[in-house]
Amino acid sequence: MLEVDLRKRLGDFVLDVTFEVEGGGITALFGRSGAGKTMLINMLAGLLKPDAGLIRINGQALFDSRSRVNLLPERRRLGYVFQESRLFPHLSVRSNLFYGRRFAPKGERFHNPGRVVDLLGLETLLSRRPVTLSGGEKQRVAIGRALLAEPRLILMDEPLAALDATRKSEIMGYIERISDALAVPIVYVSHALEEVTRLADQVVLLADGKLVAAGPAVDIMGRPDLSPHTGRHEAGALFETLVAGHDDFGLTMLVFEGGTLCVAGLDLADGTRVRARIRARDVAIATAPPADLSILNVFPGRVVDMYENSPAAIDVELDIGVRLWARITRRSVHDLGLKPGREVYALVKSVAIDRHSLGLAQPPKRN
Amino acid sequence: MFALTPLESEAILLSLRVAFWATLISLPIAIAVAWLLARVCFPGHTLLNGLVHLPLVVPPVVIGYLLLLLLGRNGPMGAWLYDWFGITVAFTWRGAAVASAVMAFPLMVRAIRLSLENVDVRLEAAARTLGAPPIWVFATVSMPLMLPGILTGAMLAFARSFGEFGATITFVSNIPGETRTLPIALYSMTQVPGGEGGALRLMILSIVIAMLALFVSELLARRLRARLTE
Numbered sequence: 001m002l003e004v005d006l007r008k009r010l011g012d013f014v015l016d017v018t019f020e021v022e023g024g025g026i027t028a029l030f031g032r033s034g035a036g037k038t039m040l041i042n043m044l045a046g047l048l049k050p051d052a053g054l055i056r057i058n059g060q061a062l063f064d065s066r067s068r069v070n071l072l073p074e075r076r077r078l079g080y081v082f083q084e085s086r087l088f089p090h091l092s093v094r095s096n097l098f099y100g101r102r103f104a105p106k107g108e109r110f111h112n113p114g115r116v117v118d119l120l121g122l123e124t125l126l127s128r129r130p131v132t133l134s135g136g137e138k139q140r141v142a143i144g145r146a147l148l149a150e151p152r153l154i155l156m157d158e159p160l161a162a163l164d165a166t167r168k169s170e171i172m173g174y175i176e177r178i179s180d181a182l183a184v185p186i187v188y189v190s191h192a193l194e195e196v197t198r199l200a201d202q203v204v205l206l207a208d209g210k211l212v213a214a215g216p217a218v219d220i221m222g223r224p225d226l227s228p229h230t231g232r233h234e235a236g237a238l239f240e241t242l243v244a245g246h247d248d249f250g251l252t253m254l255v256f257e258g259g260t261l262c263v264a265g266l267d268l269a270d271g272t273r274v275r276a277r278i279r280a281r282d283v284a285i286a287t288a289p290p291a292d293l294s295i296l297n298v299f300p301g302r303v304v305d306m307y308e309n310s311p312a313a314i315d316v317e318l319d320i321g322v323r324l325w326a327r328i329t330r331r332s333v334h335d336l337g338l339k340p341g342r343e344v345y346a347l348v349k350s351v352a353i354d355r356h357s358l359g360l361a362q363p364p365k366r367n
Numbered sequence: 368m369f370a371l372t373p374l375e376s377e378a379i380l381l382s383l384r385v386a387f388w389a390t391l392i393s394l395p396i397a398i399a400v401a402w403l404l405a406r407v408c409f410p411g412h413t414l415l416n417g418l419v420h421l422p423l424v425v426p427p428v429v430i431g432y433l434l435l436l437l438l439g440r441n442g443p444m445g446a447w448l449y450d451w452f453g454i455t456v457a458f459t460w461r462g463a464a465v466a467s468a469v470m471a472f473p474l475m476v477r478a479i480r481l482s483l484e485n486v487d488v489r490l491e492a493a494a495r496t497l498g499a500p501p502i503w504v505f506a507t508v509s510m511p512l513m514l515p516g517i518l519t520g521a522m523l524a525f526a527r528s529f530g531e532f533g534a535t536i537t538f539v540s541n542i543p544g545e546t547r548t549l550p551i552a553l554y555s556m557t558q559v560p561g562g563e564g565g566a567l568r569l570m571i572l573s574i575v576i577a578m579l580a581l582f583v584s585e586l587l588a589r590r591l592r593a594r595l596t597e
Contacts, residue, residue, distance in 0.1 A: 047492050073495040080496040086489055090511045090595050099507075100497030149497045 002027070002153065002187070006043055006053035006063075015039055015209040025201030026179055028217065029189045031229065036209040037189045041155050044187070045080050046073035057152055074103065079146030079154035079184075083161050085138040087130035093141050094126040100149025108150050111182060119177050120144045136167035140174055147178065157189045172198055193230065197221060197238065197277055205229055221277070222323060225307065227315075235315070236279035239322045243272045251296075258321025261348070262296045280315055280327035284347040287336050297348035299324070303340050306333065318346050375569065377544060378552040379576070385460060385548055386528035389468035390521050393475060397520065401479040422534075423473045431537025434466055438538075462539035463546050467528035474527055475520040482516020483509070515591045522584035526577055549573055 005018040015036040021027045029037045042048040055063040062071045087096050120140045146154050160168040203220040205212040207229050218238050227235030241254035254261040301320030309315045314333050318324040422430050438445040439457045448454045456462040486509050494504040532550040539546040553569040556562035
């Protein structure tokens with residue numbers, strides 16, 4: 001459990017944020033550049049002193065301006081994976097990995113070094129020097145180095161920002177592995193929607209130094225009222241599904257509370273939990289059951305509510321067993337006579353759900 | 368063959384001893400002062416910076432005389448050293464080492480400070496988040512990264528100490544076997560009739576030793592830098 005209640009002024013910028021997140025998993029600090037994410041994470045790490053407030057982890061205060069508690073960074077026991085990895089250039093990969101280990105209390109060394117090296121695929125890199133590593137390798141070493149210091153929580157500040165798309169996906173896989181296998185809570189700073197969609201269990205959404213919303217990723221990322229912050233163009237619904245089978249046409253069936261979703265073939269076993277994201281702009285609405293249609297995913301449901309998105313566009317909230325959003329023109333709303341309560345059919349293009357927006361959903365965590 | 372006379376070898380050995388101790392003693396102080404100047408904001412920062420650089424800008428004889436006033440047997444610090452530790456500095460080879468150290472100090476501090484300013488503070492912050500206290504971070508991250516600069520500073524100081532003349536002769540005079548270092552021996556020879564030949568030999572010796580020192584330090588620094596960037 002992480003409790004944060006902080007205020008800090010830096011020039012004209014004012015950060016004032018209060019939130020709590022429960023237990024383990026990956027918590028994304030999400031927001032645009034300049035929202036105050038890095039400032040916040042540096043205050044958590046003790047690298048930047050807040051003007052006032054409180055930081056508590058599992059009940060222990062790391063910072064409390066009232067009782068004048070301000071633990072030094074080395075006493076906080078929070079791992080930090082930086083954007084630029086910050087490996088020590090004069091030390092080998094092995095020495096980098098073990099740098100913080102001696103400072104971890106003997107009774108609290110939970111992670112087996114061999115296991116960490118194995119999980120992050122570092123065996124062949126151990127005797128190399130950081131300058132000889134690629135960007136992705138550096139970040140893997142940086143993650144291992146943070147883990148072996150036995151932190152109570154790992155902070156990651158846009159750890160993928162300097163990597164290309166392939167490496168990004170690869171490192172996200174490693175982050176999922178360590179989160180699942182080692183049950184280390186992670187606070188993950190990012191402004192990239194695809195990273196948050198794939199990794200986050202919980203989202204803390206920031207804008208201009210203020211908290212916009214905090215909660216389970218599935219709730220936050222699906223709210224259209226938050227789309228100006230999460231990305232207007234990308235607004236949509238996020239929900240969890242189970243792989244239910246594959247057909248002869250190269251499609252994969254995903255069952256969810258509203259029915260079965262057909263998506264382009266996924267190389268996943270039946271029963272695998274998968275998080276699906278459907279963007280509002282990829283959903284159309286019909287008032288009668290459509291016939292002779294190329295679209296495979298059609299779900300009956302009803303209109304819950306409608307939000308104005310722009311002068312010409314309306315976001316329609318649909319209930320098809322889960323919440324779904326459709327972004328349609330104001331004229332269509334008028335022509336179809338849509339209003340809350342109206343029975344409709346939601347048309348989802350199966351190609352709208354690509355591999356990119358399918359994050360591997362996390363199984364329930366220890367601790 | 369270029370065989371050394373007893374007088375020459377005595378002067379060279381004395382100069383080496385003086386330069387060695389001058390460098391060794393001033394090194395930790397120079398690192399501490401460089402750290403203060405580069406990293407710490409405190410009242411008197413400019414004053415300290417000025418004091419450190421004083422030997423570069425005032426005549427060496429002024430420094431020598433100042434040392435004599437402070438560290439002479441009757442000077443405030445000299446009397447204290449003698450009363451408490453029985454150490455005499457003035458007119459001994461130790462005094463020559465002190466004078467050389469003071470004269471070489473600004474060169475050493477400048478080189479070390481420069482290398483310290485090139486150490487990425489973000490690496491130090493990363494080490495702190497891994498649980499390392501500041502002293503440990505300094506010893507295991509900052510120091511190794513500063514090493515080329517420390518080496519350069521030490522070498523410069525050594526070379527400067529080896530050739531120190533003005534402050535030394537003012538403070539500890541010209542005592543054969545005690546304070547007659549190589550440059551002072553050379554000076555003495557130029558003052559007596561028929562000393563030109565000996566002076567020439569000492570001049571060549573002095574240049575050879577200085578070049579050797581520079582060569583060795585350059586080699587070491589290159590190897591150190593390669594270790595950091597290969």
